[in-house]
Amino acid sequence: MSQSTNIPIYQSTNLQFSQSSLQDFVDCPRRFQLKYLRELAWPAIEAEPVLEHENLMQLGSRFHQLVHQHLSGVPAERLTQTIDHPDLSRWWHNYLDHAPDLEGWQTRSEIALSAPLGKRRLVAKYDVLAIESGKQALIIDWKTSRKKTPRKWLQERLQTSVYSYLLVQAGSHLNGGKAIQPEQVEMTYWFPEVPSQPERFSYNTKQYSSDHERLSSLAEQIIALSNEEQGQFRLTSDERRCRFCVYRSLCARGEKAGDLNDMEDIFAQEEDVVFELDFEQIGEVEY
Numbered sequence: 397m398s399q400s401t402n403i404p405i406y407q408s409t410n411l412q413f414s415q416s417s418l419q420d421f422v423d424c425p426r427r428f429q430l431k432y433l434r435e436l437a438w439p440a441i442e443a444e445p446v447l448e449h450e451n452l453m454q455l456g457s458r459f460h461q462l463v464h465q466h467l468s469g470v471p472a473e474r475l476t477q478t479i480d481h482p483d484l485s486r487w488w489h490n491y492l493d494h495a496p497d498l499e500g501w502q503t504r505s506e507i508a509l510s511a512p513l514g515k516r517r518l519v520a521k522y523d524v525l526a527i528e529s530g531k532q533a534l535i536i537d538w539k540t541s542r543k544k545t546p547r548k549w550l551q552e553r554l555q556t557s558v559y560s561y562l563l564v565q566a567g568s569h570l571n572g573g574k575a576i577q578p579e580q581v582e583m584t585y586w587f588p589e590v591p592s593q594p595e596r597f598s599y600n601t602k603q604y605s606s607d608h609e610r611l612s613s614l615a616e617q618i619i620a621l622s623n624e625e626q627g628q629f630r631l632t633s634d635e636r637r638c639r640f641c642v643y644r645s646l647c648a649r650g651e652k653a654g655d656l657n658d659m660e661d662i663f664a665q666e667e668d669v670v671f672e673l674d675f676e677q678i679g680e681v682e683y
């Protein structure tokens with residue numbers, strides 16, 4: 397498809413960067429342009445079967461909500477009584493029995509941080525930030541997919557970099573006014589479906605510097621392209637990504653949505669060829 401396709405020319409002037417938007421730019425610049433600059437809602441489904449996909453998204457959102465309420469002080473027994481779905485019940489009990497023990501930590505859930513990145517801001521909403529003042533800072537992200545996301549895939553995703561980097565950049569007010577050092581940061585992905593297999597990523601100064609370079613460079617590239625009259629936000633050359641992208645008909649990359657089960661098999665084979673649907677944005681749902 398040519399870049400001159402008839403789509404609205406409106407470009408958002410309120411652009412902020414997030415791990416999702418930067419990842420989209422890396423995976424497919426065209427997707428970034430359509431989603432964040434043109435803010436183009438496109439009436440297509442992400443994955444088949446539709447009901448199963450929607451159900452999974454709703455369960456994920458509900459799980460995040462339950463944990464948020466629990467960490468905000470609502471007794472577990474009261475929350476347990478509100479659960480009427482067997483999968484959610486299993487996830488919830490896995491959380492109660494196996495989630496990281498945060499006793500003694502200063503814990504905040506669904507908290508947003510932001511810091512300058514080039515001429516814009518970098519923002520992130522964390523499922524959980526737990527601080528042991530002056531000692532350690534723990535980021536927890538609940539991953540509510542049916543199958544565990546492979547470590548290699550998580551390691552390469554910008555979420556792991558952005559969350560740790562931004563906590564160092566903007567988290568001092570959560571640490572008694574003292575800067576958080578990269579070596580104090582750890583990020584844990586925790587899977588309610590497989591509670592015994594969390595994935596932990598420690599952080600360090602070298603990685604922080606490298607993340608700073610990479611994120612700044614991505615921001616610069618995006619701003620430069622956005623300022624060009626005919627900014628060439630190219631379509632991804634890996635057409636397998638298009639199967640799970642809502643813009644596929646607009647880009648003439650197929651009509652039919654990819655199968656949810658195929659995606660999970662792709663994950664299982666540790667192939668880095670797909671978007672993570674919107675599972676990663678479940679935590680960004682407003683309650």
Ligand code: SF4
Nearest residue numbers: 424427638641644647
């Ligand atoms: S359909 Fe493919 S080329 Fe088009 S925006 Fe989505 S991923 Fe990019």
